[in-house]
Amino acid sequence: MPSLPHRVDLTGEAADLLRSLTTEHGPVMFHQSGGCCDGSAPMCYPDGEFRIGNADIHLGDLDIGLDRDVPVWMSKAQFEYWKHTHLTIDVVKGRGAGFSLEAPHGVRFLIRSRLFTDEEHAALEAAAARG
Template sequence: MAEGSENRVTATPAAQKLLDEIIADHGPVLFHQSGGCCDGSSPMCYPRGDFLIGDRDVLLGTIGDTPFYIGAAQYEVWKHTELTIDAIDGRGGMFSLDNGRERRFLVRSDICAVD
């Protein structure tokens, strides 16, 4: 996991419910948060075997048994934050498993204490 091996990601009950529905349909999944231009604030949810984790991706934590990775460049910007994954009305990212469910994942962040 990221510096200090602490879990830096949590989920709201709404996000956990949506995640449970997706896992029931697709099996184990993972999240990846990138700094891309299109869905940079939307975590993408993929079947665990369908997304290759890169050497520079950082494991930020887990939601239950679901790992949450973040791209290295995005991690540098957000390394002093704790992320909360929420679910809101709307369509998910084009390749994310929440797409087409009329609910989508959204990242909310809180700044952590900096030593």
């Protein structure tokens, strides 16, 4: 059986920054913000600092070349709008949200997206239907 497409990936620059942030803060995680003050940005927190609950969906884990992958979460309500979309976490210069760990470094994480192909979407839907 072929592997399922990933819902979330990251660029090499984002992986480099995540390794640095992990060295500085310990294990980290992402929660894709739903907007408002932080403008729908991927927010990076020390793992466990942002409370995940039944209203959140686990999008996947990012391999950054360390012992522990970086989990990525999104609210179920937001996922309903984004479920047809592949997300790539990138990093650019500039100020982002003050709550995300990269903010003091003069950079910010952002999402680059594309729609899943029909084949990718069908594979993900079939997997979800199987449970």
